[in-house]
Each structure stands twice: as C-alpha cells, then as structure tokens.
Amino acid sequence: MRFAALLLTSSALLAGPAAAEESFPATLAGHAVLPALTLVTPPADAPRDLWVSGKFTGKTRNEQPMSVMGNVGKDYGGHETGISLPFIGQPVQGLSGFAMTRDAAGSWFTLTDNGFGTKINSPDAMLTFHLMAPDFETGKVTRKETVFLRDPDHKVPFRIANEGTDTRYLTGADFDPESIQYLDGEIWIGEEFGPYLLHATRDGRILDVFATKLDGNVLAGPDTPGIAVPAVPGKDYQVQRSGGYEGMGLQPETNLFWAMLEKPLLVEGGETEGDFLRVMTFDTKARDWTGQSYKFKLAEGAKAIGDLNFIDKTRALVIERDNGEGDAASACAEGAEDQGACYPRPAKVKYITLIDTASVDADGFLRRIGHIDLMNIQDPENKALAGLKPASGAFTFPFFTIEDVARVDDTHILVANDNNLPFSGGREIGKAANNEFILLSVPELLAAK
Known part of the structure; x- marks a missing residue:
C-alpha cells in the first residue's frame, strides 16, 4: 500500500542481470474492470464501528462519510483522485494476490489487504477475501462472494481490535493480508505485519497463525506485536515495514508454500542485506517451516515484488515493480514546479518474471529465466477498454502496485492491480485507479526453460 512504502545463478549474472535475461513479448487478450468505488455491506453482526470505514486516515477521527477527498500524495504530484473518505461500508479494493487454484466454477480467489496502508489508519477496515469472475467479453468483473475473516476461537496470539466481541472480526489493525492460496478446501494467507501465515476455513474462521522462521530464528517487523519503540532496525527487527509476504506460491505435488518477502531484510545498522529477497518454504502437512530458504535477485530498478504463483512443479511467476506510477507519456518535465497535470514518478519497472525453483546457485539464488514488460504490451486486436x-x-x-498474477492456461496469464483506494491513480490523472484485470497472451514466456 502507498502509506507503507512507498536470482541470480552465477557471478556473471551478478554483474548485469538485465542484459543477461531475455525479455519476452506480451499481447493483450482481454481487459476487464471492477470499478474503484466498489463497496460491500459488513455482516449483520459486525460492530457498528465497521459500517463506516476510513474514519482514521487523517490526523484526527472523521465520522462524516465522503467528506475528505483522496489524494495520491505530494511525491506523486498531489493529484486528487475524485473519491472521498470515509466510506459507507467496506471497500473491495487493494486486490493483493491470486490463489493458484480456482473454485469449482472457475472464479478466482483474491483478497483485500489491510485497508488503508497502516495499522494505525485501518482499525475500521475489515479483512476479506473474495471470489472474482472477470468477463473479457463484457469488460466487467463480477464479485461472486466476499468472506470476512474472524477469530471466534481466539487463535490469534495477540490482542485484536475487536477483542471484546463474540465474532471477533479481523481488521487492518491486526493483519495486512497480501497473498492467498486455496488448498484442500481451506484458505492460507501470507501477511506483512508479522510476517505471519494465516490458516483459515473456507468461511473465514481462523484455524492457526504461524510466525516466520529463517534459519531457526523468528523474524519480526516494526509492526509485529511485541516490538516496542524505541526499536533498532536490523537488531530488534529484520523485516522492513510493508516488507512481509507479498507473494506466497503453492508448489504443485509437494504442497509447499514458497513465501517470498516483499523487500530485502534489514541487518544491524539499518541497511539492507542486498538487492535480493528471501524465500522460505513451509510444509502444509507438517504445519511448520522446512528450514530451507532461498534468494531472489531483484531486477535493476525494481524495489519490491507483488505476487508469486507456480505454473508447474518448479517454475513460478513473480511480479517485480518499482515505486513509480503513471504512463511515461505523461511524465513531468525535469524540474517542473507545476505537477498538477503530469506524473513526477512515472512507472518504469513493472515485470512479470519467470523463475526456476529447481535451479539454485551456490549462494542460494533462484534462477531467473526471463520476463515480460507490463509497460510494453501489444494490443493488435484493440482489446483495451475505451x-x-x-x-x-x-x-x-502503469500502476504503483501490481499484486496479482496467475497462469490461466498454456499460453495465458491473468494480472491485476492493487488500486490503494482512494490514494492511487496511474491510469488517468485526477481519477482513482480501478481494479483492472488483464488477460495476457505470453506463450514464449510460459514455454521458456
């Protein structure tokens, strides 16, 4: 979210990963949209506090619905987005991961993240996952179902925002869900605050919460319960803020989760350990970390990842991104003081990268096979919506956060964005980004070894 942030195989690759890796073509095969201002009614037994969301996104409480205009922030031009807070109901936004396995009807499991970007501003944002069905003939996305996460059995090991209620619905003050998988009729979620793995029933009841272990040690971030100010980055915590599990792929046959951190880990002194991300594997049968970990080398210019999903037994897709937003054709001129009609930080690095988890070098880096560039998609059949x-x-x-990717078939993948409602634009200046779903024909990428 905007508030929070915003593989190599040899020494030869370390010297120049971009030059050593093939870029494959991508062709738009379908385009569908879930409108930015898509809201859902909370369950009837939800506390009244949760019927109006976004009350705490400013410096003080604001209970007047639709009274404060969304804005992308000074660093991104200070553009208003045309949608105001607080919301009456819960926003269906921040789509932050696709499950590899679809439901019986073919709809996609996806999830809303913590709400408005931080623990502090999201205590009235309910945590949900959804079933979505994009229709590339009509250009519309249908929300088939929304499930609200809750903890009636007190499985969460710390005090939650709705501790004193019977249903104990979870909110963005408790977790920041960013990746999802559907396995044996149950839901698994990778989140960023802990970072934790959440195990839940299909109807949203929490079954267990797993802390993260790397080399036998529990990892923590600045928002992990128990981390108190003052805390020393790299010493008291190693995971960057908004740096937890943005991607968590389910490996076919093994049923291992490959949980990838969004950003590099911190070391003592507060610096990062390098321009690579850690990947830990979790055994869903043993309900524990395997002790195995790997490294993913970020492309030049990439700052984080957005999702991870396997396409077969060993190969997986990873979204890589910079912190830019907006098309370069509308970039601000260098030194421009008036940025009201331009993008001061246009999107540049927005990749879908194919990796091979079975090919690991002596230093633990996963092999990068190649990528497609989401800033260069061909559209010969004019599939893009008007x-x-x-x-x-x-x-x-050209979105700030692109956080959903999955294989559709042997030649196509599905990609979607997290629109950070109402704080991101990207498609049009002065207008909040929609939740866009794009179907891409990428046969060369999916066939690459």
Missing part, C-alpha cells in the same frame, strides 16, 4: 489505453503506442499497466 478510455483506459494510451493515445498512441503500446498498452501499459
């Missing part, structure tokens, strides 16, 4: 494509040139996906 009003959502550049006036000229290739179709782009």
